[in-house]
Amino acid sequence: LAAHEQPTAGRDGRWFLVLHYMEPHGPYFRHPRDGHAVARSDVSEPDGALIREMETLYRGEVQHVDVHLGLLLEFLVREGLYDDTLVIVTTDHGEELGDHGGWWHGSTLYDEQIRVPLVVKYPQGYRYVARQAPAEEAPEPGSAPELVEVSNGDRVADLVRTLDIGPTITHLAGLGLPGGWQGVPLNGTWDQRAPRDRVVLGELDLDGNRVVALRSNTHKLILAEPGGPRGNPACALFELDDDPLERRDLCMSESATDLHLQLASLRAFAHGQTELADLDVYEACAELKSLGYLSEAVDCVP
Secondary structure (H helix, E strand, O other): OHHHHOOOOOOOOOOOOOOOOOOOOOEEEOOOOOOOOOOOOOOOOOOOHHHHHHHHHHHHHHHHHHHHHHHHHHHHHHHOOOOOEEEEEEEEOOOOHHHOOOOOOOOOOOOOHHOOEEEEEEEOOOOEEEEEOOOOOOOOOOOOOEEEEEEEOOOOOOOHHHHHHHHHHHHHHHOOEEEOOOOOOOOHHHHHHHHHOOOEEEEEOOOOOEEEEEEEOOOEEEEEEOOOOOOOEEEEEEEOOOOOOOOOOOOOOOOOOOHHHHHHHHHHHHOOHHHHOOOOOOOOOHHHOOOOOOOOOOOOOO
16 A cells, blocks of 8 residues: 555546455455465365355455555545545455355355445535435335435445446546446436336356346346356346345246346346337337347236
8 A cells, every 4th residue: 555655646636546455355365464365266165164264264354455445544534635535435246155055256146246335435515315224224125215315424225336336436527427338326316217227237147157137126036047057047036125135036936027027128228229228128028039138938918
């Protein structure tokens, strides 16, 4: 973090800084570093004492990066930059650590891998309206928190996406939204979002594992290409209010036609099929099937 101790270039004007901390990430190192680590290349299926060691090392990695984030924030405060600076802390994925039978990342789209931390510190005095979650307890299942003014220190209950981070930065910098970008600024209210921006699309194509997922406030639908090395089920459906850890697969017991159609429409939009994605999903159903975004088994009749 030597750069933190140097005078900030353009400190009296506008500036932008990205810091990519590698921890916490495999291999999991011991801190202070002494060369000892546990790596995916060494063991893909740990057991017993090694599992406990991995969990300890992972916590140590989190604590290590937390300390260095603290150093960065202390620097901003010390230099008089903190109050007027937009600070965003996030990550690209989590680790499975045994939650669904695996130990690393990159082969599933369960929440332990894609529901990542996102902390936004807005510039001093900035306010916006969103759905605010109670500070001490989670919202009642199925309830919708009222739209209220929120500020730094508040917890917002809306679903957001890493896709929205770039538009948030350019919007607050007065640069607007560059043409062709997807995603919306996080400071816009929930009711101003288009329906496609109120749900989250996840896609994975790595090491033979091809998986797509749709997550709403209440449900999660995951579809996997059969024959992948991980052996993911072709379809998995979870009701998140009652099953936040995604343990009870309802795909064979409940109809999820609307979720399948939403997922197909979102994928079409993400891949540039904007005209098709703007149609009513039932109207577009046959074409979504022909393009491979939708299973032939899904009924196009509302």
